[in-house]
Amino acid sequence: MERIPPHPDVRTVPLQRVLEALVDPVRRSIVTQLCDAAADLRCGGFDLPVSNSTATHHFRILRETGLIRQYYVGTARMNTLRRDEFDEAFPGLLDAVVSADRRSSGAAATA
Incomplete structure (x- = not known):
């Protein structure tokens, strides 16, 4: 039996939750x-x-929201971004969030 935690169908996750x-x-x-x-x-x-x-709490929130998929390789819990599924359900949102995060991280690094 594979140890894969449950993942929602991204199309059923409300925008508010994301x-x-x-x-x-x-x-x-x-x-x-x-x-x-x-x-x-x-x-x-x-x-x-x-x-x-x-x-662990943050990873669980992201998994339950459909943003990431988690699976095991041996004892390591691996994480992958559900990019294609997320872009289909919420076009442009992930790009906007990642771009904003990079800008704010860059501004914090130079401050």
């Missing part, structure tokens, strides 16, 4: 890092300013 998930800067950072990654990332492979238990 926006609530993306309002948090840690979750936006996870989405941006996945967008920039050449391959799927394990949970411990992210640069996050929070504890492991808090990061």
